[in-house]
Amino acid sequence: MRITRHIALGLSAAALALTIGGATAQEKLRIGTEGAYPPFNNLTASGELEGFDIDIARALCEEMGAECEFVTQDWDGIIPALQAGKFDAIIASMSITPERDEQVDFTKPYYTNSLVFVAPKEAEFDPSNVEGKAVGVQSGTIAAEFVEENYPNAELRAYPSQIEAWADLSNGRVEAVLADFGVQYEWVNSEDGSCCEFKGETVSSDDVIGIAVREGETELVERFNAAIDAIRKNGTYAEINEKYFPFDIYGE
Amino acid sequence: MSEPPSAIGAPGLPARGGAEVLPPPPPARGLTRARVTGIVLLGVWALVGIGTVLFLLASWNVELFTRYAPRYLSGLLVTVELVAISVLAGAVLSVPIALGRRSKSRIIGVLAYTYVYFFRGTPLLAQTFLVYYGLGSLRPELESVGLWWFFREAWYCAIFTFSLNTAAYQAEILRGAIESVGRGQWEAASALGLSRLQTVYKIIIPQAALVALRPYGNEIILMIKGSAIVAIITVYDLMGETRRAYSRTFDFQTYIWAALIYLGIVEMLRMTIDRIERRLTRHLRR
Amino acid sequence: MDYTALLSFGPEGWGDDIASGVAVTVSLALATLPLGLALGFVVALGKRSAEPTLRLSANIFTTIFRGLPELLTLFLVYYGAQIAIQQVVKAAGGETYIEINAFAAGMVALGAVFSAYASEVFAAAFNAIPHGQYEGAHALGLSRRRTMRLVILPQLIRIALPGLSNLWLILLKETALVSIIGLSDILRQTGIASRTTGEAFLFYGTACLLYLVLALISSVALSAVERRVSASGAAR
Structure with a gap:
């Protein structure tokens, strides 16, 4: 099967005369991130990347003695872009899922995540009854998958980025937004999110976040794993955690 | 994407304006440059087509399809x-x-x-x-x-x-x-x-x-x-x-x-x- | 909200980011144009060829690139070609990663679409040139190549110019699609600005205005060119 697939792809590729950029060397690590996922990775007004993922990535790179460069990429295309070699690792709050694991290799988790609903304070939104309710999610996330699997009767609205889902929650286009606990926490405590609050308990709490690298790059996975252990030990991780969240995000 | 034909001027013009004024020269037989280019290009398209079909066959997945x-x-x-x-x-x-x-x-x-x-x-x-x-x-x-x-x-x-x-x-x-x-x-x-x-x-x-x-x-x-x-x-x-x-x-x-x-x-x-x-x-x- | 501050060029304003987006949009369109024109001309020649295999190849080309949504073409080139090339490299035992950047992918995809439409414009222009022109050139003893260069092309350009101008304006707008594959053009930069500041109407409105200005500049420039070309034709 696999071989046929290679040949098939090869035939199509051989037929495509394409502009090809330069090959990339390995000594510099390029980190792919989204840049629209506060407080994990987002752009400031001056166009700088900031956030938990970014700080963790910087700490890991320092630990590994690698020179890191960030590349922003829209969420929808982030795995194809990794496979295509636009960057060498994804540090963008990516949940480890079986489907993704088939496409990429993951490091050990660098934090744990759960999903939670957010809705306007005055709304009576009950996570156990979302039939016919418009629920906003970011497309291609585990939140989108979760709604599809568990709430087939909800009206799923998928947005290219998390920020657009919230914008439509505050103007009433969707009745609730399901997303990672960390981002929802930051948002409801921000000025924009003051309209809204958590609704119900967290769902899907067995979710872990890892760093994705291309399939078969075991050495890079090992280096990342060692670096994660190191920053856990030397207190850098705790420092970054504290900077963004008043709770422990790592989860044992 | 197709490879552009190798020569721009020659293969494109209609088969008129040959050596004699009248009648127009009969369509060339055998392998002219235009024909070779055409066959090569068709071959490229055939490869793209076959590649696509093979790719779809190889990645055929009933579960995926029904879903x-x-x-x-x-x-x-x-x-x-x-x-x-x-x-x-x-x-x-x-x-x-x-x-x-x-x-x-x-x-x-x-x-x-x-x-x-x-x-x-x-x-x-x-x-x-x-x-x-x-x-x-x-x-x-x-x-x-x-x-x-x-x-x-x-x-x-x-x-x-x-x-x-x-x-x-x-x-x-x-x-x-x-x-x-x-x-x-x-x-x-x-x-x-x-x-x-x-x-x-x-x-x-x-x-x-x-x-x-x-x-x-x-x-x-x-x-x-x-x-x-x-x-x-x-x-x-x-x-x-x-x-x-x-x-x-x-x-x-x-x-x-x-x-x-x-x-x-x-x-x-x-x-x-x-x-x-x-x-x-x-x-x-x- | 102070709108002028948001659009200013300072570190807190988005003016500089949007300006760089304009530069990307314009340079992508300008880079695509020669590729699209050349390819479109070649495809048009193929369509007019006496050789059936050439005609068929050219027609397959236009059918595909005029039939696919531009967005899909862009995805196919950007992700598909890349994955395919990667597989080939892997199958050949190579380890290097070959990167097609978003700009090149945009150029190839938009260039292919442009050329598919341009080939129709060129083919129609060819048809508008009377046979007598070829016969006259032949009678003067011009070779095929010289007939093309000295007799046919000058007329062809004049006839095709309005159609090509129109395609240029379409191309300028279609570059907006590359924002979806992450190239920092006008629309992506204004999109980032509107997400970060929440002023979607201001920034997307700005984006529309910028495209209008580009279209306006192009129209003025193109009609000047058209006037010149048609003037030179009339004086013949």
């Missing part, structure tokens, strides 16, 4: 519905705009021109964002004028934007078609004592329709292709379902299927238009 085929179908229906409604609404809207473009009043003329210029001069994607996300940020203002219920829905926003957009293009098609019918036709009709309405129905429209048929067909095709962007404002059209399937499976065949479906409908539409045109112009054939 996503109904979704693709519903996405296709959404696309068709969106395009049909927008093109019809746009057709209605285009009449006053086209008349405005031909109006003797300067103000109306400028307004109609500005409308057409705006919608034809900016990307549909930017217009869609402006309406959906832009108006979304103006909720209080829209609520105070009682329009928010409309712009609240992504589906309405999409239809609204697409209708306004295609209206601008259709207005120009309509205007061009009307202007293609000579003044003499109007004069002759009035000399025959036909009323204005009769003139429009019996003389102008049948002639203008011939001119407008192809551009209208092309406009529908452009709308089908252009509608692929609504996926970005949460409408699950064919492209939306494709992106959703891809983001779940990371299987590239999802895009290949979408490409085949789009190619299929566009090609079918093109053939239908050709057939209608041939029928309508059969009196013009010699």
Whole structure:
């Protein structure tokens, strides 16, 4: 099967005369991130990347003695872009899922995540009854998958980025937004999110976040794993955690 | 993508202008440069085709198919519905705009021109964002004028934007078609004592329709292709379902299927238009 | 909200980011144009060829690139070609990663679409040139190549120019699609600005205005060119 697939792809590729950029060397690590996922990775007004993922990535790179460069990429295309070699690792709050694991290799988790609903304070939104309710999610996330699997009767609205889902929650286009606990926490405590609050308990709490690298790059996975252990030990991780969240995000 | 033929001038020209003046040289036999290039290019296309088929066969997955085929179908229906409604609404809207473009009043003329210029001069994607996300940020203002219920829905926003957009293009098609019918036709009709309405129905429209048929067909095709962007404002059209399937499976065949479906409908539409045109112009054939 | 501050060029304003987006949009369109024109001309020659295999190849090309949504073409080139090339490299035992950047992918995809439409414009223009022109050139003893260069091309350009101008305006707008594959053009930069500031109407409105300005500049420039070309034709 696999071989046929290679040949098939090869035939199509051989037929495509394409502009090809330069090959990339390995000594510099390029980190792919989204840049629209506060407080994990987002752009400031001056166009700088900031956030938990970014700080963790910087700490890991320092630990590994690698020179890191960030590349922003829209969420929808982030795995194809990794496979295509636009960057060498994804540090963008990516949940480890079986489907993704088939496409990429993951490091050990660098934090744990759960999903939670957010809705306007005055709304009576009950996570156990979302039939016919418009629920906003970011497309291609585990939140989108979760709604599809568990709430087939909800009206799923998928947005290219998390920020657009919230914008439509505050103007009433969707009745609730399901997303990672960390981002929802930051948002409801921000000025924009003051309209809204958590609704119900967290769902899907067995979710872990890892760093994705291309399939078969075991050495890079090992280096990342060692670096994660190191920053856990030397207190850098705790420092970054504290900077963004008043709770422990790592989860044992 | 095809390899460009190796020589620009030589293979392209028709087989006229050979060594002798008359009669034109018979078509070359055997392997001319043009034939070699043509065969090589066809071979390239065959490879692309075979590669695609093999790829689809190799990645064939019953589970995937039963799961996503109904979704693709519903996405296709959404696309068709969106395009049909927008093109019809746009057709209605285009009449006053086209008349405005031909109006003797300067103000109306400028307004109609500005409308057409705006919608034809900016990307549909930017217009869609402006309406959906832009108006979304103006909720209080829209609520105070009682329009928010409309712009609240992504589906309405999409239809609204697409209708306004295609209206601008259709207005120009309509205007061009009307202007293609000579003044003499109007004069002759009035000399025959036909009323204005009769003139429009019996003389102008049948002639203008011939001119407008192809551009209208092309406009529908452009709308089908252009509608692929609504996926970005949460409408699950064919492209939306494709992106959703891809983001779940990371299987590239999802895009290949979408490409085949789009190619299929566009090609079918093109053939239908050709057939209608041939029928309508059969009196013009010699 | 102070709108002028948001659009200013300072570190807190988005003016500089949007200006760089304009530069990307314009340079992508300008880079695509020659590719699209050249390819479109070649495809048009193929369509007019006496050789059926060439005609067929050219027609397959236009059918595909006029039939696919531009967005899909862009995805196919950007992700598909890349994955395919990667597989080939892997199958050949290579380890290097070959990167097609978003700009090149945009150029190839938009160039292919442009050329598919341009080939129709060129083919129609070829048809508009009377056979007598070829015969006359032949009678004067011009070779095929010289006939093309001295007799046919000058007329062809004049006839095709309005159609090509129109395609340029379409190309300018279609570059907006590359924002979806992450190239920092006008629409992506204004999109980032509107997400970060929440002023979607302001920034997307700005984007539309910028495209309008580009279209306006192009129209003025193109009609000047058209006037020049048609003037030179009339004086013949």
